[in-house]
Amino acid sequence: MKYDLVVIGAGIQGAGVAQAAAAAGYTVLVLEQSTPAAGTSSKSSKLIHGGLRYLESAQFGLVRESLHERALLLKLAPELVKLQPLHIPVYKDSKRSPLTIRAGLSLYSVLSGCDSNAYFRSLPRSQWGELEGLKQDDLQAVFRYQEAQTDDAALTRAVLHSAMELGADCEIPGHFVRAHVNPASCLVEYQSEFGFKTASCRVLINCAGPWTSDVISGIEPDMYLPKVDLVKGSHLLLPPLLKDYFYLEAPQDKRAVFVLPWQGKLMVGTTEKMHYGAPEDAQCSLEERDYLLQVLLHYFPYLSIDMNQVDSFAGLRVLPRSDLNAFSRPREVLFEVDNEACPRVLSIMGGKLTTYRATALHALAKIKKSLPVKTRIADTSRIPLSPVNWH
The missing domain is CATH 3.30.9.10 (D-Amino Acid Oxidase, subunit A, domain 2)
Structure with a gap:
């Protein structure tokens, strides 16, 4: 079979790329070796959030994008993404003072475009005791703001199902074996439940998450992978x-x-x-x-x-890879192509659950020059997402 894209991995990033590509009119095959969201995408903190803590490392663009995507998902997937009130208690010995937290939450609201869902308040002392079991000694302030919670695996399945409704093919299980890349295309070899298969594509998208380097090692000729x-x-x-x-x-x-x-x-x-x-x-x-x-x-x-x-x-x-501790490192997505002039392989590393849709659009922009002109059939910012049963 011939495809415009073959996507390896059906975590949230792979599902998002498949949906975006199918919506753009491209032919897509997704290979997943076990089940959708079997890896990192089912083991998150289950939050669709703006990333309040990223303000400390001045990742304002990431926070703004995340808040925009959160607002969108609240509309597109109301059964899967729901607002919850989070509480931030601040104590005498806390690293961040009440003034710092208030400033951060104010900036958070501004970056959301002053979305009403990003408003916050300081709870009066009379209400602190209503927070069941929370230590009151040396408590200086309690802030309440909203984030959205989801079932990450269910959201991933919904996005993948949307991609399939738009025409994407899926091989599950479909275990990537190797790929041969030439200037015009990629030949992808994989193992399905029905035996050994091959697929030709214009671009191979590596969304294997922690297994990204394993996929790269199976590609000929050898590809550079960032540390x-x-x-x-x-x-x-x-x-x-x-x-x-x-x-x-x-x-x-x-x-x-x-x-x-x-x-x-x-x-x-x-x-x-x-x-x-x-x-x-x-x-x-x-x-x-x-x-x-x-x-x-x-x-x-x-x-x-x-x-x-x-x-x-x-x-x-x-x-x-960095000398910084993990908590302090940037959370921007890493995109690595084999050839800037005419990409045949794109590896997507990192990324947040919240911004999967935006990441997918960035990915398609990276490989656009290697793809034919197609007529868009849908807009992912307008496609409703609902829970699906997956067998």
Whole structure:
């Protein structure tokens, strides 16, 4: 079969590229070796958010884009993306003062275009006690603002289903084996449940996430891959001990940690630890579990936690290699092409769940010169997304 694009990986970035490409009128094949969102895209913090903490590293463009995409997804996917009130408690020993948090939330609102969903308020002291179990000693202020929560895997399936409705083909399972690139096209070899297959395409899009380098190693001739790190983010799932949503400052290292009710559980995360093994071996370590429990109990000291009821999951982020710690590194997406003049292979590394749609449009712009002129059949900013059953 001949396609304009072959997309490797059906996480949120691969699903987003497939949807955008199919909407633009291109023929698309998606290869996914297991199930949609089997990797990082089902192991996020489940938030569609602007990235309040990215303001500290002056990533204003990323925050603005994220807030725009959040507003769009609230309209396009109301069953999948819902606003929740997050609380930021500020204590005497917090790294960020009430004035700093207020300034950050004000800027957040401005970057949203003064969207009403980005408004915030400072809770009066009389309401602090209503935040079940929150430590009151040395509490100076509590801010309430809104972020959107989702089921990341369900959102990924909805986007992929939309791509298929627009005409994209999917091979699941479809395990990438190798690709041969020449100046005119790519020949992609893969293993399906029906045996060995090949597909020809104008451009190969590598959206394999933590497995990106594995895909690159299977491409001939050899391709350059920028130096990246795999950074593990672990979350805990506990019984529903709290009903409110919190954005906390870890006392150990001043990182941001979310404490969020999610699907009948209490989710606590995330960590940021370097991962050096195979991507599929990533799991929450005892050190990470203890770190997250310490954060939780620091703010909610009277919680009773049964360790037999503590579950966990871990996902991997792809970040540019740097001397900075993971928390401080930029979150912009990395795009790497084999040939700027006429790209045949594009690798997409990193990226946020929230901005998958914008990332997909950036990706298509990178490879436009290698694709034929087609008539657009849809606009992804107008396509509703609904939950789908996936078999």
